Amino acid sequence: MSKTRPHWGGATARDWPKLPQTQKTSSKKHSVIGLRKLCYCCLPNDIMKQLPVLEPGDKPRKETWYTLTLVGDSPCARVGHSCSYLPPVGDAERGKVFIVGGADPNRSFSDVHTIDLGTHQWDLATSEGLLPRYEHTSFTPSCTPHSIWVFGGADQSGNRNCLQVLNPDTRTWTTPEVTGPPPSPRTFHTSSAAIGDQLYVFGGGERGAQPVQDVQLHVFDANTLTWSQPKTQGKPPSPRHGHVMVAAGTKLFIHGGLAGDSFYDDLHCIDISDMKWQKLRPTGAAPTGCAAHSAVAVGKHLYVFGGMTPTGALNTMYQYHIERQHWTLLKFDNSPPAGRLDHSMCIIPWPGTCTSEKEDSNSATVNCDAEKGDSTEKGVTQGGDSHEESQADTLLCFVFGGMNTEGEIYDDCIVTAVD
Structure with missing residues (x-):
């Protein structure tokens, strides 16, 4: 197997010589961890066997991690890809998950792979048209609910700030002016920082472990194809990259990230209705300072999974109650998945049954009485909107890929039910 450094940290990840010294926002310093030249390989079978398999038709239990086994043309192991769910269109019964781009130690990818949640099959949607990139943003604006837009990211030659749009029906990419x-x-x-037609961008990576230095909130309107920088109030987060940014209602939340030799554990919020930044001081068991983790919003909660710390990759999941401003470290009944960073995560619906029996009380079900409508009514919406399904569906956090700090790059699909 080839030897390489972990592929993380922006366009010059290969030149990043070590994990940075970490310090929480309290400025307490910890030891430096040197980063060895590490091997690149796929997820070991013994790790995959720790998780039960969620088969089609199974009803997942809460507080349990599962692995999905899918047939077809699956993507190779990778990091820095994006992951999006699109609801069904036409006669399709179930929607699809889209895995876009990413990288391994040898190259950046321009391919798009899909999972059909009705047939449980992988498919190579397209391998052309997208400029190769990793650590980019993906989002689906309200004005084009059946398309995937990507912004930014990098390949081995440098960072990007362009936008491209995938039409899943024609499997073609366009570059809007x-x-x-x-x-x-x-x-x-991220794939969680859009509200309505607008993508919100804050911070990001510039070179190696260094973030861009501007702390401006950038807004892209997909309906008018216009970038703007609205005036904000309050103190914004410090420059950082590898943070999570997730939308819930009219609020945008930023957690963690990295700048030079500092990991952050702080939580910030800006409400787009008044454009005022706030540094939150939540109660409970909060995530440690970390970067390259993932987050999604479901109802009144945020879910944060994985990430990198000075001591390695995390396999923990935290739930944040937005109204109560309270963190909870979630406990699971089975062995956790492999710790990972630079993975992707989204919310997907899993077919369930409308029941109030006690044995089914551990599953999160929604909208049990609605009949099948058009595709915009039955889809799980991304970007901070409510997740709705026309049938009694269990909502799952779906995670694909990523890597650990020992150099193993993953190609697995893991899921767990959420409220």
């Missing part, structure tokens, strides 16, 4: 001053080229790895 936009107006207004765009953000500088940067890595910005």
Whole structure:
């Protein structure tokens, strides 16, 4: 197997010589961890066997991690890809998950793979048209609910700040002409920072472990194809990259991230209705300072999974109650998945049954009485909107890929039910 450094940290990840010294926002310093030249390989079978398999038709239990086994043309192991769910269109009964781009130690990818949640099969949607990139943003604006837009990211030659749009029906990419001053080229790895037609960008990676230095909130309107930088109030988060940025209702939340030799554990919020930044001081068991983790919003909660710390990759999941401003470290009944960073995560619906029996009380079900409508009514919406399904569906956090700090790069699909 080839030897390489872990592929994380922006366009010059291969030149990043070590994990940075970490310090929480209290400025307490910890020891430096040197980063060895590490091997690149796929997820070991013994790790995969720790998780039960969720088969089609199974009803998942809460507080349990599962692995999905899918047939077809699956993507190779990778990091820095994006992951999006699109609801069904036409006669399709179930929607699809889209895995876009990413990288391994040898190259950046321009391919798009899909999972059909009705047939439980992988498919190579396209391998052309997308400029190769990793650690980019993906989002689906309200004005084009059946398309996937990507922004930013990097390949081995440098960072990007361009936008491209995937039409899943024709399996083709286009590059729209936009107006207004765009953000500088940067890595910005999320699929949860859109509200309505607008993508919100804050921070991101510039070079190696260094973030871009601007703390401006950048807004892209997909309906008008315009970039803008609205005036905000309050103190924004410090420059960082590898943070999570997730939308819930009219609020945007930022947690963690990295700048030079500092990991952050802080939580910030800005409400787009008044454009005022707040540094939150939640109660409970909060995540440690970390970077390259993932987050999604479901109802009144945020879910944060994985990430990198000075001591290695995390396999923990935290739930944040937005109204109560309270963190909870979730406990699981089975062995946790492999710790990972630079993975991707989204919410998907899993077929369930409408029941109030006690044995089914551990499953999260929604909208049990609605009949099948058009595709915009039955889809799980991304970007901070409510997740709704026309049938009694269990909502799952779906995680694909990523890597650990020992150099293992993953190609697995893991899921767990959420409220």
